[in-house]
Amino acid sequence: MTVEMAHDRHTETIPVMRPQLPAADQLEAYLRRIDATRYYSNHGPLLRELERRLALHFHVQPAQLAVVANGTVALSAALLAVGAPAGTRCLLPSWTFVGSAAAVWAANLTPYFVDVSPQTWMLDPLELERRTDLDGVGAVMVVSAFGAPVDTAAWDAFTERTAIPVIIDCAASFDTVTSVASARPGKSPIMISLHATKVIGTGEGGLVLSTDERVMNRFHRICNFGVWDSPEGQILGYNGKLSEYHAAVGLAALDGWERRRESLAALTRRYATALAQRGVTTLPHYANGWVSCYCNVAVDDAAGTILRLEKAGIATRRWWQSGVHRQRAYRPFGRDDLPVTDDLGSHVFGLPFFHDMTDAQFERVMRSFDEARSGLRAAML
């Protein structure tokens, strides 16, 4: 019998995530505008409106923000825009989604994996600065752990002191970047994914924020074939443009953002309280005034807990697996010893988290979580 069949057939599995983009009727007015203008891509009126509205949301000037085809393209274009020389090393955490490393590879840099801090699950700027092998490092990619706040001023200071450009993968930080003062955009470009699974999405999409308008200018050109103001390719670039259809989804999603945020915040608080009562470790700074699309926990017997939850019809996901350095395509790349990443990789997994989770679903998740843990404890005796 498969694990899926093992739980009560009459109990529906609770998915780990349940993305929901705007429905057809919420999109209609925007789609009709596309029909009327017959403008389908190439920085059309809907994309420009989306960028204007997002600039207001993030409290930046319109020139300090760009929306492009997806987060991975945004990361690689940001690495090119900050001038990371081709063929050099890019230091990044292994504790991330494989897309971060894919962007490093796509920008013609060589990924080199370094460990994260056990306090934040993220790179530490002061620790990185103490390295004695920074010569030949062309860039650093910092990764926000599941939407947690990154101290952007500390990373700008790192660049000032070392002359190494930094880009920040804040894929899940759509809310954090406005809600937490220390996470607000600085010079180092920040990428936020607008993938359907994130708190707000365009289906596929990503945005970049930086107060360095020279970098943003290069970023725009790179994502537009290196062409700007004339049909000529002036610098090397590719196609990172977002279509008007995706922009329509983004505009409709923004219309519903405040309500979406309230539900996400309520669920975040609820999980944080329930897990704290049980003494369960969660992501550092979880439920500290920001929301994302995850609830991650770290438990002793993660594999056993996951299996028991699965049998009870509760889906979970080891979102970042055992770290990127253990994935086949990335094993050949250089790395430090990664004890913190190895520890997180064997203990961390995500519980079901979606904005319209019902009370009954939440209670079932927590009841099954308790049963899984007490069952494991009993089995050990």
Ligand SMILES: Cc1ncc(COP(=O)(O)O)c(C=O)c1O
């Ligand atoms: C940490 C991280 N980096 C990069 C990406 C890639 O973003 P996208 O899917 O928009 O290309 C993701 C996507 O989920 C992510 O979680």
